[in-house]
Amino acid sequence: MTEDVDGELVRLAGVHCAYGAEPVLVDVDLSLSERQFVGVVGPSGSGKTTLLKAIMGTIEPYQGSVKRRRNLQTAYVPQVETVNWSFPITVAECVLMARPGRRVPWASRAERAEVSSVLERLGLDGLAGRHIRELSGGQQQRVFIARALLRGPELLLMDEPTSGVDVRLRHEVLHLLDDLNAAGLAIVLTTHDLNGIAAHLPRLVCLNRTVIGAGRPHDVLTPAVLEQTYGATMEVLEHGGMPVIVDGFHHRHHHDPGARDFSEAGARP
Amino acid sequence: MIDELLRPFDFQFFVNGLAVATLAGALCGLVGVYVVLKGMSYIGHGLSHAIFGGFAASTLLGVNFVLGAGAWGIASALMINGVTRRRVIGADAAIGVITTASFALGLALVALFGTTSQSFDAALFGSILGVSNGDVALVAAVATATGGLIFLRYRALLFTTFDPEVADASGVRTARIDALLMVALALSILATMQVLGVTLIAATLVIPPTVARMLTNSFARMLALSTAIGASCGFVGMNLSYHLDVQSGPTIVLVGASLFAIVFAATGARGRRRAGGVTARLGAVRAGG
Numbered sequence: 001m002t003e004d005v006d007g008e009l010v011r012l013a014g015v016h017c018a019y020g021a022e023p024v025l026v027d028v029d030l031s032l033s034e035r036q037f038v039g040v041v042g043p044s045g046s047g048k049t050t051l052l053k054a055i056m057g058t059i060e061p062y063q064g065s066v067k068r069r070r071n072l073q074t075a076y077v078p079q080v081e082t083v084n085w086s087f088p089i090t091v092a093e094c095v096l097m098a099r100p101g102r103r104v105p106w107a108s109r110a111e112r113a114e115v116s117s118v119l120e121r122l123g124l125d126g127l128a129g130r131h132i133r134e135l136s137g138g139q140q141q142r143v144f145i146a147r148a149l150l151r152g153p154e155l156l157l158m159d160e161p162t163s164g165v166d167v168r169l170r171h172e173v174l175h176l177l178d179d180l181n182a183a184g185l186a187i188v189l190t191t192h193d194l195n196g197i198a199a200h201l202p203r204l205v206c207l208n209r210t211v212i213g214a215g216r217p218h219d220v221l222t223p224a225v226l227e228q229t230y231g232a233t234m235e236v237l238e239h240g241g242m243p244v245i246v247d248g249f250h251h252r253h254h255h256d257p258g259a260r261d262f263s264e265a266g267a268r269p
Numbered sequence: 270m271i272d273e274l275l276r277p278f279d280f281q282f283f284v285n286g287l288a289v290a291t292l293a294g295a296l297c298g299l300v301g302v303y304v305v306l307k308g309m310s311y312i313g314h315g316l317s318h319a320i321f322g323g324f325a326a327s328t329l330l331g332v333n334f335v336l337g338a339g340a341w342g343i344a345s346a347l348m349i350n351g352v353t354r355r356r357v358i359g360a361d362a363a364i365g366v367i368t369t370a371s372f373a374l375g376l377a378l379v380a381l382f383g384t385t386s387q388s389f390d391a392a393l394f395g396s397i398l399g400v401s402n403g404d405v406a407l408v409a410a411v412a413t414a415t416g417g418l419i420f421l422r423y424r425a426l427l428f429t430t431f432d433p434e435v436a437d438a439s440g441v442r443t444a445r446i447d448a449l450l451m452v453a454l455a456l457s458i459l460a461t462m463q464v465l466g467v468t469l470i471a472a473t474l475v476i477p478p479t480v481a482r483m484l485t486n487s488f489a490r491m492l493a494l495s496t497a498i499g500a501s502c503g504f505v506g507m508n509l510s511y512h513l514d515v516q517s518g519p520t521i522v523l524v525g526a527s528l529f530a531i532v533f534a535a536t537g538a539r540g541r542r543r544a545g546g547v548t549a550r551l552g553a554v555r556a557g558g
Binding site: 151 | 490
């Protein structure tokens with residue numbers, strides 16, 4: 001549904017989504033505003049990807065409503081793990097997909113200029129003719145961000161942009177997203193990485209089928225919210241003014257002299 | 270030697286057969302790129318068998334073959350597409366049920382009411398005999414329509430093939446694009462059945478794109494190469510078919526398979542890595558019958 005939503009980009013109210021009989025999202029309320037940078041965290045199967053799909057409109061809620069601002073341009077960056085890397089496609093071909101409506105196969109002069117500009121902006125200049133598999137991990141991620149940016153989105157949705165990547169690449173992606181956000185792009189990303197990603201974002205949503213908590217990391221990353229989200233005990237420390245989440249069991253096991261040693265007792269936690 | 274090679278061109282049936290084989294090869298090479306990259310090789314294989322059911326029924330009922338088998342083929346294609354998209358049951362299982370049932374119905378109709386005639390043999394294994402100007406026009410029309418579809422909807426087809434979920438999110442009507450592709454596939458099989466035969470059409474859908482994939486990393490170049498390879502295999506195979514006195518379908522497929530073997534060996538590990546995704550699907554088609 002598209003309509004004016006009082007300055008917000010998207011508003012979800014009481015959204016329920018399901019795959020068959022299996023509920024995936026239950027009574028989700030969420031609003032996204034311009035220039036926001038939001039991380040969605042939660043365990044596997046908590047509905048993070050489904051939430052992105054509900055925001056995009058590729059899955060319809062069976063109850064509740066998703067209202068989008070009129071003519072809202074969204075773009076989606078899938079998990080790199082889901083990409084078919086053996087598909088015969090060059091960087092330029094991949095990025096140009098963002099304009100699927102053109103009636104002839106080749107790019108117009110204006111499109112070629114736009115592709116060059118976005119590739120240069122993302123540090124991919126000179127790679128337009130390369131096959132996507134021939135790129136480094138960071139470059140591969142940026143190709144799909146470039147494809148999304150060519151749509152001229154106001155809202156960028158990214159599914160696990162840093163899963164399976166090393167620390168350097170994670171920083172690279174985060175810095176890039178931070179720059180894009182500073183330039184006015186609203187971003188919603190899902191992540192499993194509480195310490196490496198989530199704690200660095202200005203706003204977090206803890207999701208486990210429904211929204212457990214939403215707000216600034218300091219307000220949301222609390223033992224109570226995390227336990228409700230993940231179903232496991234977690235402790236929150238502070239390091240350099242940033243919350244650091246520690247698995248409760250391991251924290252007690254390694255640092256608390258009074259903690260019971262399950263392995264010696266022959267029992268499992 | 271030259272006279273011997275040119276002798277079949279004195280016969281109108283051969284010229285017609287050659288035109289159909291070359292156009293059919295190009296058409297199957299073109300459509301086959303999408304079939305292979307979407308992992309639909311089994312659909313192509315099954316659909317060719319399903320259309321045989323329509324061919325048998327329309328022949329025995331005296332209905333125009335193009336209309337009868339065409340309607341049957343399009344209905345089967347859309348049914349397969351619908352089942353595949355909904356994922357109600359396993360796509361391969363659904364395709365197997367729909368297409369083999371259709372093929373079996375064709376065989377049963379022939380057994381009950383007809384005789385094994387040359388037209389049925391041609392439909393099964395391909396023949397250059399009796400290829401009329403109308404057959405040439407049919408293949409040319411389907412090739413033009415399919416080429417036009419791919420030209421006009423190039424990016425939407427590419428997006429839907431590569432990344433259907435994001436294509437859907439980007440406003441591409443992926444269901445319609447998939448349905449159009451399935452109709453194009455059904456019509457391509459229908460138009461080429463006479464020369465290639467239903468049992469061998471799948472190979473002409475799969476071999477040219479697989480060879481092309483080993484030669485390039487670009488989608489646009491793969492489309493062009495696959496079309497050219499398909500046309501070349503049709504042209505060479507048809508000539509060999511005449512001179513060796515072997516049915517056209519097997520000869521065209523064997524030319525393609527030989528080219529595959531040569532390119533496979535010549536491109537080494539790089540080509541094999543490129544084609545890794547598609548050769549696995551070719552294996553699945555062979556295993557499927």
